[in-house]
Amino acid sequence: MGRFIKRTIDLMGAAAGLALAAPAMAAAAAAILFLDGRPVFWSQDRSGLHGRVFKLWKFRTMREARDGSGRLLEDGARLTGIGAILRAWSLDELPQLWNVLKGDMSLVGPRPLVPAYLPRYDASQRRRLELKPGITGWCQVTGRNALQWEEKFARDVWYVEHWSLRLDLKILWRTVPAVLGRQGISQAGHPTMPEFMGSAHER
Helix, strand or coil, X not given: CHHHHHHHHXXXXXXXXXXHHHHHHHHHHHHHHHHCCXXXXXXXEEECHHHCEEXXXXXXXXXXXXXXXXXXXXXXXXXXXXXXXXHHCCXXXXXXXXXXXXXXXXXXXXXXXXXXXXXXXXXXHHHHHHCCCEEECCCCCCCHHHCCHHHHHHHHHHHHHHCCHHHHHHHHHHHHHHHXXXXXXCCCCCCCCCCCCCHHHHC
């Protein structure tokens, strides 16, 4: 019953969120189109429930700048001016409300990461895949990208083990001041987070 209620809250919350955020999303899309051109949206494969791969959507915040060998430049060199603003206020995440409506994601859960990380998780870290990924989560309201990878995963697993509707509502409530306060947007020295290479590498 709890999972059914969670899904109902997801559907109602995502639909309401898309309606309320429509003006902000239209403004963001227009700014990207005017300042950086097409495409307005950006998508990437991410791992969802039980590792199932889905297409995650965001507003585009980077340009496709490459070096002489054709390799993409590091994130900091590709981040656009409008992209930095969208990321600072987490507005680039708003298209993920569509992922919630589709059932790929939940409003609350561990953040979805790239499939390349799947074989790098240890047995405990894989438990973060036992629930649908979320737009926000326990990790996002208790440190976000200011945390090291192992700290982030430990908090994701804690959420999985202690999940309840009451906890979800608490996280949603705490998300608002976290976003407005622009807490933990990036890790020191990185535009967001460095690549996760596995726990042994982290140590």
